Amino acid sequence: MTAGRYTDFHNHLMPAVDDGARDASAAEAALDAFRRAGAGQVIATPHLDGSLTRQPGCLAARMAELDAGWGALCGAVAADAQRHASPMRVERGAEVMLDIPDPDLSDPRTRLAGTRFALVEFARLRLPPVNAASAIAFIRRSGWLPVVAHPERYRNLESMDELEALRAAGAFFQVNAGSLLGEYGSTAQRHVMAVLRAGMASYACSDYHATGEPATARAVSLLAEAGFGEQADLLFAVNPGRLLRGDLPLPVPPVARRAASAASWWKRLLGG
Ligand SMILES: [Fe+2]
Secondary structure, eight states, rough: OOOOOOEOBOOOOTTTTSSSSHHHHHHHHHHHHHHHTTTEEEEEEOEEEEGGGOOHHHHHHHHHHHHHHHHHHHHHHHHHHHOSSSSSEEEEEEEEESSSOOOOOOSSSGSTTTTSSEEEEEEGGOOOTTTHHHHHHHHHTTEEEEEEEEEGGOTTOHHHHHHHHHHHTOEEEEEEHHHHHTTHHHOOOOOHHHHHTOOOOEEEEEBBBBBSSSSSSHHHHHHTTTTTTHHIIIIIIHHHHHHHTOOOOOOOOOOOOOGGOOOOOHHHHHTT
């Protein structure tokens, strides 16, 4: 089987370090699942509290855990390569929780595959009322490129204006494949469509926790069947591939209401 064309830079594949893969064999099974979902390149992104980056002792302790998890994942990747002609490319990253507005991302292990891109999320799935944009601006001023994970899942998100403020401060947005399928509920599903209608998302990833199957292939099919194959290709393949090379994303055209003719539920999502 050939390696897939999708690059997934948000998942919890690294074993025994967070709420993702529980051990190396689960990570190996997850690599198989990624292969079935069409991914050929993966950046593993275990949870990391941003506040730890300002506490050297705590950061060293957490990084020791992640170093061990990365070693175990490399073992799973080697075992995977023994079984497949086209091995998965697996790189190291982190999902940094912005529990402080000024994380220190100078350690390359806090960023995505050593690039200038960093995957960040706000704490407790809520956008901070006052300093969300300033946190993004701080990261940009520090020389890094913040990618905000799953903006559609923030429970207090009320309008796209809030995301526009983050984008103006320098954020890129990564939506979850499962949000398109309704896996996080109807509000997140409605919000992800609003984000795509606004043309604000640059990337889509699985946020796979090594349980069940990644939503990647099903989300791509849904978009393609509804007439948004170009957007699906940019979100899941082209732009994540560019990120892995350190390049900025290409613009993703807004998902336009007029193209939604395939299914009534899809038209409802689009507000048609
Ligand atoms: Fe995540």
